[in-house]
Amino acid sequence: MSGGVLLIVLFGAFLHASWNAIVKGSGDKFFGAASVTGAAGLIALFLVPFLPLPTAASWIYMLLSTITQTFYMSLVAAAYKSGDMSEAYPIMRGTPPLLVALVSGPLVGEIMGWQSWLGIVLICSGVLAMALDARRRNRGASSRTVLLALANAGFIASYTLIDGLGVCVSGEPLSYTLWLFLLNAVPLAGWALYREPSRFINYIRNRWRPALIGGVGTLGSYGLALWAMTMAPIAVVAALHETAILFGMLISALILKEKVGLPRFVAAGFIVAGAIALRLS
Numbered sequence: 001m002s003g004g005v006l007l008i009v010l011f012g013a014f015l016h017a018s019w020n021a022i023v024k025g026s027g028d029k030f031f032g033a034a035s036v037t038g039a040a041g042l043i044a045l046f047l048v049p050f051l052p053l054p055t056a057a058s059w060i061y062m063l064l065s066t067i068t069q070t071f072y073m074s075l076v077a078a079a080y081k082s083g084d085m086s087e088a089y090p091i092m093r094g095t096p097p098l099l100v101a102l103v104s105g106p107l108v109g110e111i112m113g114w115q116s117w118l119g120i121v122l123i124c125s126g127v128l129a130m131a132l133d134a135r136r137r138n139r140g141a142s143s144r145t146v147l148l149a150l151a152n153a154g155f156i157a158s159y160t161l162i163d164g165l166g167v168c169v170s171g172e173p174l175s176y177t178l179w180l181f182l183l184n185a186v187p188l189a190g191w192a193l194y195r196e197p198s199r200f201i202n203y204i205r206n207r208w209r210p211a212l213i214g215g216v217g218t219l220g221s222y223g224l225a226l227w228a229m230t231m232a233p234i235a236v237v238a239a240l241h242e243t244a245i246l247f248g249m250l251i252s253a254l255i256l257k258e259k260v261g262l263p264r265f266v267a268a269g270f271i272v273a274g275a276i277a278l279r280l281s
Contacts, residue, residue, distance in 0.1 A: 005231050006240070010275075012224035013244035017089075019217035020076070020244075021251045022210045024085040029077040031203045032211075034192040037073055038204075039215025041185020044178040054170035054179060061166025062176070066183045068159040073188055075152035083145030086134040086258055089248055091146065094127030095153035097239035100160050112235060119277030120239045126270030127245045133263040157238075164234035167226045177223040243275050 019036055026032025054062070079088035101112065101120050112120075131149075163180065170176035192200040204211060221244075228237045246268055252258040 005228050008224050009228045009237060009240050010243060012221045013241050014247045015217040015221035016244040017248035017251055019214040020085065020089060020248065021255060022214040023076060024080045028203060029081040031192060031200055033073045033077040034188045035204055035207065035211035036214035036218055038185045038189035039211045040181045040219040043215055043219055044182040048178050048182060051175040052172055054172050054176045058166045058170035058176055061162050062180050062183060065159050065162045065166065065180055068155050068162060069184050070187045072152060072155040072159060075148055075155065079145055079148040079152060082148055084134065086252055087131060087145050088149040090127040090130040090245055091149035092152045092156060093242045093245055094124050095150065096157040096160060097235065097242055098124050099157035100238045101235040103161065115277050116236055119274040122270050122274030122277060123239050123242050126267045126274060127242055129267035129270065130245060130264055133267065160238050163226055164229045167229060173227050173230055177226050181219050240275055243271055246271055
């Protein structure tokens, strides 16, 4: 992986942590997730006319990804409603790379060197250690929060693989990404409008700025990751993207005013070591 690709993936990780913090800070977590997704879809709507269509072979991947990501965003909202971001986020982001690494080889024939495996293990260990520290400080995370986060990890691993394959056959990575976000906006924002139209419209009227920032963040984060997957192995990009937890820790401490102690800094050290191992692979 080149230095330029590494920096782009890290910037995408920062964007990812930022939009998650916006959803966590929302009064209604489902409306927060729906408004961020809707904003990303609206941005995509204005951009897709200027780009060529992805290849026909990639549309089945977009359909499967839309279904998977609808469950993903719903579980993000549910997990943040159930528990703290410091509990759910590390679990949701720490488990998928291991799942992706285990299946990407048989599915797409990627060969992982020992440095890549070391990096994946270190990053997974670091983010899961953060989750354990959150449970200790909160006298045990609720089983509902942990189960929701673990279930969501499966969906994250699924759409990572689906889109990693889809963007490779699309012929147009940027167009694929924008169409994907346009499609993703329909079920979640549509359900919010159907369920409570007046409340959701009023929510957007009052919080359109955070929603727009979150939309830019989620679109930029995932778009950069998909592009990187065309330049480096899927499992490596997926694992390096988990350094978002470092940015999430800073945002939690500085913006959300959460306490960040020594155990979390130690866990962050594992993540940094993992990123270095991936950089050298």
